[in-house]
Amino acid sequence: MTDKHFKLVNPETDKSVDIPLHEGSVGPAVLDIASLYKEHGVFTYDPGFGATASCKSSITYIDGEQGILLYRGYPVEQLAEKSSFIEVSYLLLHGELPTKEQLQRFNQQIVYHTMINESLLRFFHGFHYDAHPMAMLSSVVSSLSAFYHGSTNIHEPEDRDLFATRIIAKIPTIAAAAYKHSIGQPFIYPRNDLGYCENLLRMFFAVPAEEYEVDPVAAEALDLLFILHADHEQNASTSTVRLAGSAGTNPYAAIAAGIATLWGPAHGGANEAVLKMLDEIGSVENIDKYIAKAKDRNDPFRLMGFGHRVYKNYDPRAKIIREMCHKVLKKLGKEDDPQLELAMRLEEIALKDEYFVEKKLYPNVDFYSGIIYKALGIPVSMFTVMFAIARTVGWVAHWQEMISDPATRIGRPRQLYTGATRRDYVDLDKR
Numbered sequence: 053m054t055d056k057h058f059k060l061v062n063p064e065t066d067k068s069v070d071i072p073l074h075e076g077s078v079g080p081a082v083l084d085i086a087s088l089y090k091e092h093g094v095f096t097y098d099p100g101f102g103a104t105a106s107c108k109s110s111i112t113y114i115d116g117e118q119g120i121l122l123y124r125g126y127p128v129e130q131l132a133e134k135s136s137f138i139e140v141s142y143l144l145l146h147g148e149l150p151t152k153e154q155l156q157r158f159n160q161q162i163v164y165h166t167m168i169n170e171s172l173l174r175f176f177h178g179f180h181y182d183a184h185p186m187a188m189l190s191s192v193v194s195s196l197s198a199f200y201h202g203s204t205n206i207h208e209p210e211d212r213d214l215f216a217t218r219i220i221a222k223i224p225t226i227a228a229a230a231y232k233h234s235i236g237q238p239f240i241y242p243r244n245d246l247g248y249c250e251n252l253l254r255m256f257f258a259v260p261a262e263e264y265e266v267d268p269v270a271a272e273a274l275d276l277l278f279i280l281h282a283d284h285e286q287n288a289s290t291s292t293v294r295l296a297g298s299a300g301t302n303p304y305a306a307i308a309a310g311i312a313t314l315w316g317p318a319h320g321g322a323n324e325a326v327l328k329m330l331d332e333i334g335s336v337e338n339i340d341k342y343i344a345k346a347k348d349r350n351d352p353f354r355l356m357g358f359g360h361r362v363y364k365n366y367d368p369r370a371k372i373i374r375e376m377c378h379k380v381l382k383k384l385g386k387e388d389d390p391q392l393e394l395a396m397r398l399e400e401i402a403l404k405d406e407y408f409v410e411k412k413l414y415p416n417v418d419f420y421s422g423i424i425y426k427a428l429g430i431p432v433s434m435f436t437v438m439f440a441i442a443r444t445v446g447w448v449a450h451w452q453e454m455i456s457d458p459a460t461r462i463g464r465p466r467q468l469y470t471g472a473t474r475r476d477y478v479d480l481d482k483r
């Protein structure tokens with residue numbers, strides 16, 4: 053794989069250590085420190101994994117300095133303009149764009165699996181009406197593992213494919229059931245003649261009492277948002293799915309672990325947090341006060357939807373969503389949304405502020421996505437659920453890549469221990 057090496061010198065023994073350097077197809081090379089402990093008795097230390105590649109992957113590439121995002125080599129801007137979420141799902145899972153027949157077959161398989169077992173629907177009755185939908189989503193997705201005993205042998209490629217189809221097909225149905233439960237409306241069954249996003253919108257907004265027509269503008273906007281959220285290499289939730297999956301756990305349980313991680317406001321929960329923040333700021337006059345709060349080290353307030361571990365430039369997804377925001381709101385007749393105006397002004401002020409410039413803090417994917425979800429009628433508490441639906445395909449692609457790699461071992465990080473050294477137990481009456 054490589055013939056380049058780095059040399060490290062151990063100051064205690066003066067011995068030098070050869071560290072092999074592996075180059076990928078593009079992007080930074082990695083130092084292979086796998087034998088460092090065995091040969092030299094030291095670990096490496098990188099809290100937050102800012103400089104650690106946890107695996108090899110050929111799914112998604114990000115250049116954070118340039119603001120580039122490629123799915124299987126294709127720029128996300130081209131996919132956003134020309135592709136569909138279902139086609140992007142095929143691409144992420146299989147590595148290549150599908151032919152017409154492959155796409156049709158893939159779509160049919162997804163459509164065929166959209167229904168969920170009726171017993172799963174009864175799970176929702178156990179939740180209080182105001183349960184957070186992410187809590188319901190992760191629990192019910194985890195419960196899918198109790199339904200498919202005969203077809204989740206992770207070492208069988210056919211079982212893995214069936215799992216992939218099932219979870220991508222069923223997650224919108226589960227999300228819609230969670231929404232309907234939270235507003236006390238009857239569940240709406242999926243319809244096989246509709247596209248992925250049309251079906252989702254119908255399951256969300258139709259009621260049995262009357263006909264419902266899906267707004268094509270809304271379906272198109274949702275499809276585009278799903279493309280942009282479909283994958284983002286080794287982010288916290290994807291790494292969680294990989295780590296859980298590396299132990300050989302049931303794949304539905306691994307996806308549930310990913311959903312739990314995505315929920316956090318530093319990750320996918322940011323889209324919900326952005327709208328709450330805009331509500332709190334209230335009006336343009338208050339922006340300076342909140343910018344000052346975000347800059348104050350003693351204040352926990354952060355500008356939600358700003359900053360990213362990898363992007364030190366404008367998040368390419370945010371750029372697309374920002375443009376789309378205007379178009380969609382105009383088409384839906386909601387272009388005078390005061391929150392959009394507030395968000396744009398906030399962005400403008402932050403991008404000129406020395407603190408944000410110096411720290412290279414730019415709007416991320418979540419800054420504008422909530423405004424579109426809101427315009428589509430999706431309630432704020434469902435925003436992260438929308439993200440989870442789209443990201444499921446990325447999680448599955450990474451899980452598949454990992455499980456089918458014979459070199460995969462259980463993920464098991466080490467630590468720098470700073471606790472007490474060995475000491476003897478003291479009897480209770482002597483303490």
Ligand code: CMC
Binds near residue numbers: 354411
């Ligand atoms: N507002 C104010 N200051 C910030 C912000 C922000 N949103 N983000 C980072 N900083 C500061 C941070 O305080 C730190 O300052 P200093 O160097 O003085 O200690 C510096 O910028 C570097 O930040 P960091 O916390 O070390 O960066 P990180 O890579 O650990 O965290 C992040 C990345 C996304 C968690 C963080 O930028 C953040 O909390 N942003 C707001 C939440 C958000 O929008 N999350 C969505 C991320 S994109 C979608 C996704 O991943 O799901």
